[in-house]
Amino acid sequence: MKVFLQGNEACVQGALKAGCQFYAGYPITPSSEIMEKMVRVLPEHQGVFVQMEDEIGSIAAMIGAVWAGAKAMTATSGPGLALMLENIGYAIMTETPCVIVDVQRAGPSTGQATKPASGDVMTARWGAPGDYESIALSPWSVQEMYEFTIRAFNLAETYRMPVFLLADEAVAHLKEKVGLKKNINIVQRAKKSEQPPFGETAGNLPTSMPAFGQGRKISVTGSTHDEWGYRRTQVPAAHEKLVNRFCNKIRKNVEQIVEWETYEDQDAEILIVAYGFTARSALAAVRLARAKGEKVGLLRLKTLWPFPEKVFSGIGPKVKKIVVPEMNQGQIVLEVSRFYRGSVIYYNKTNGQVITPQEILDCIM
Numbered sequence: 001m002k003v004f005l006q007g008n009e010a011c012v013q014g015a016l017k018a019g020c021q022f023y024a025g026y027p028i029t030p031s032s033e034i035m036e037k038m039v040r041v042l043p044e045h046q047g048v049f050v051q052m053e054d055e056i057g058s059i060a061a062m063i064g065a066v067w068a069g070a071k072a073m074t075a076t077s078g079p080g081l082a083l084m085l086e087n088i089g090y091a092i093m094t095e096t097p098c099v100i101v102d103v104q105r106a107g108p109s110t111g112q113a114t115k116p117a118s119g120d121v122m123t124a125r126w127g128a129p130g131d132y133e134s135i136a137l138s139p140w141s142v143q144e145m146y147e148f149t150i151r152a153f154n155l156a157e158t159y160r161m162p163v164f165l166l167a168d169e170a171v172a173h174l175k176e177k178v179g180l181k182k183n184i185n186i187v188q189r190a191k192k193s194e195q196p197p198f199g200e201t202a203g204n205l206p207t208s209m210p211a212f213g214q215g216r217k218i219s220v221t222g223s224t225h226d227e228w229g230y231r232r233t234q235v236p237a238a239h240e241k242l243v244n245r246f247c248n249k250i251r252k253n254v255e256q257i258v259e260w261e262t263y264e265d266q267d268a269e270i271l272i273v274a275y276g277f278t279a280r281s282a283l284a285a286v287r288l289a290r291a292k293g294e295k296v297g298l299l300r301l302k303t304l305w306p307f308p309e310k311v312f313s314g315i316g317p318k319v320k321k322i323v324v325p326e327m328n329q330g331q332i333v334l335e336v337s338r339f340y341r342g343s344v345i346y347y348n349k350t351n352g353q354v355i356t357p358q359e360i361l362d363c364i365m
Contacts, residue, residue: 001180007145007172008033008075011101011165012041014149015073018186020099021047022072024061026054026080029113030169031103034075055080059087059100066096067220069211071153071189075101078120079110081127088162089128090222092246095198095206097156097189099149101165103172104327106352115352116169118276118327124164125305131243133250134305135257136164138275142176144302154187155257159249160206166304168327170277170354196227200245204252250306259302260311264290268297269320270364273336275301277354278325284357289364296364304332312339321345323364325355 005013011034015023023038035051042049048065052058058074065072076084081102091098104120106112124136135155137148148165156163190208193216199207207227210216219229224239232238250257264286265271274282279300289296301308315322321343324333333346347363349355 001182002177003180004175005142005146005178006033006175007139007142007167008103009037010142010146010178011075011149011167011172012037013178013180014146015099015153016041016045017146017180017184018150018153019071019188020073020153021045021070022050022062022065023047023074024050024052024058024065024072025074025076026052026058028055028077028080030105030116030172031075031077031101033172034101034103055083056087059084059091062098063087063091063094063096066098067212067218069191069214071097071157073099073101073153075103077103077105077113078107078117078123081120081123085123085127089130091162092128092130092132093222094220095160095209096162097160097209098162099152099156099165100162101149101167104166104168106350112352114169116277116327116354117350117352118166118168118278118331119350120166121304121328121331124166132246134164135159135161135250136166136303136305138166138301138304139171140276140279140300141171142174143178145171146178146180148302150184150186154185157187157189158205159253160209161246161249164305166276168276174277198225198229199227200249204249206249254306254308257303258306258308260308261300261302263298263300265297265299267295267318269295269318271297271299271315271319271322272360272364273299273301273322273324273332274326275304275332276327278327281355281357282325282360285360285364288357288361292365294365301332307335307339309335309339312336315340315342323347323360325349325360325363327355
């Protein structure tokens with residue numbers, strides 16, 4: 001079925017398709033349409049909507065709903081994400097599957113509340129304290145706002161962790177036709193109470209997650225704990241085991257998580273690396289450059305975290321340089337430079353305006 005939707009509206013449709021049963025949030029542009037839509041449609045799908053007093057309460061309520069057995073999500077923007085960071089760390093430590101939609105805007109602080117940016121990329125990776133791995137998806141279309149929301153729920157349930165949908169204002173407020181596919185795989189939560197709730201399977205995946213009231217007492221603590229949830233804060237080996245598991249469940253499954261795609265890269269001598277709305281401008285720039293006889297290609301990152309490092313270490317000698325345009329002062333370009341040993345240049349724009357195809361073209365010509 002084809003429908004005409006705004007990006008934020010498509011996100012809501014994706015959440016419903018994935019089985020979202022609980023939403024807690026606080027209004028903040030440019031994500032507000034997600035909350036406004038959820039308050040109307042979630043009760044119609046036997047779900048619960050709660051407007052909290054702030055983003056701290058929102059993520060806390062969401063975590064509680066997950067441990068009560070629901071699939072849950074929230075949506076925010078940069079300032080709200082900053083308030084959520086302590087509880088994002090708690091969700092990581094307690095292996096709580098949830099979805100956090102961050103519709104990025106120009107910052108820091110309040111910044112330009114309705115203007116696009118990509119300034120939260122590193123916050124999604126390193127914002128919470130301690131050692132862990134992150135999953136963050138970057139949609140470039142309204143269709144992907146729908147599909148990536150579903151995938152975010154599936155990844156959250158598979159790896160039992162918070163998953164970020166890192167959108168930006170330009171994609172969130174874009175309106176396009178969206179195909180609402182019927183046959184989409186939805187990962188359902190395993191709730192076996194006989195397994196230790198914080199253990200690990202043979203495939204480096206977390207054990208199942210029983211909800212409160214399902215026949216077993218569960219301790220859900222943000223302190224160091226063993227596989228049954230009992231605090232082990234004075235046991236060095238227990239903490240090392242826990243942190244290693246948080247990291248390895250992603251590191252050992254990177255190939256199943258990371259996604260990217262390429263355009264016109266077969267003979268490319270200049271490769272543009274882009275994500276989010278900027279990748280749309282980059283693709284237009286590639287086509288303009290090709291029309292001028294220039295060998296330019298595009299590598300679009302669908303997954304920002306974990307970073308697809310093998311893609312860059314495998315780039316052949318034909319590529320003379322990589323260009324990374326970003327709506328920030330240079331964040332993903334740092335990762336590109338870590339894993340690609342050739343020439344890397346970047347183009348940054350942080351005035352609340354999207355990067356245009358001509359600007360990218362001027363940068364590479």
